[in-house]
Amino acid sequence: MRNVIPILLVAATAFGVSVVAGQAASPIREILADHFRLSRIEAHEGQVTRKGTVLLLEADGIPAKKLRFVQANTKSPRFDVPDYARVEIRRDGRLTAEPGDMALPTGTRLAVNDLEVDSDRVHVLTHMLEPVRLPDGRQAHGCTEFVFAFDPGTLQRADTETVTSPIDQWLSPSAS
Numbered sequence: 001m002r003n004v005i006p007i008l009l010v011a012a013t014a015f016g017v018s019v020v021a022g023q024a025a026s027p028i029r030e031i032l033a034d035h036f037r038l039s040r041i042e043a044h045e046g047q048v049t050r051k052g053t054v055l056l057l058e059a060d061g062i063p064a065k066k067l068r069f070v071q072a073n074t075k076s077p078r079f080d081v082p083d084y085a086r087v088e089i090r091r092d093g094r095l096t097a098e099p100g101d102m103a104l105p106t107g108t109r110l111a112v113n114d115l116e117v118d119s120d121r122v123h124v125l126t127h128m129l130e131p132v133r134l135p136d137g138r139q140a141h142g143c144t145e146f147v148f149a150f151d152p153g154t155l156q157r158a159d160t161e162t163v164t165s166p167i168d169q170w171l172s173p174s175a176s
Contacts, residue, residue: 027158039111063100064142084145
């Protein structure tokens with residue numbers, strides 16, 4: 001009898017490391033990747049170096065955690081710490097959020113860092129395009145993970161409108 005070891009793919013991104021089980025990509029993941037094109041963020045200043053889809057936040061007071069960087073030593077590259085304020089939008093439209101370092105106002109422009117699809121959830125990981133002033137007077141970029149819950153089976157049907165509509169109510173695609 002042979003031992004079977006599951007294959008894991010590890011991809012280094014501008015915002016950490018993503019681990020994906022060795023299985024076929026979900027059709028809805030591919031559709032959402034076209035709808036929400038990913039951006040690349042520079043680990044030096046938090047600036048967007050390749051702009052994908054720009055989203056406008058459609059709610060007020062959404063938390064974000066301050067973008068932070070780590071560096072092992074002065075000769076090593078800087079890496080961002082993938083630390084997002086988690087905001088979950090349930091199937092009934094109610095929101096729960098964990099605390100953040102700042103609150104984002106309606107109309108905040110966000111870039112999409114990553115996109116994850118589970119069997120009943122879509123995760124949209126975002127980064128602010130412009131920094132905001134913190135209570136201590138300094139400016140910082142912030143990161144928020146939006147988690148949208150769906151009925152079981154919805155994401156397997158790959159119905160674009162059913163999946164993107166509730167997301168667009170909170171994060172509407174911007175013309176710029």
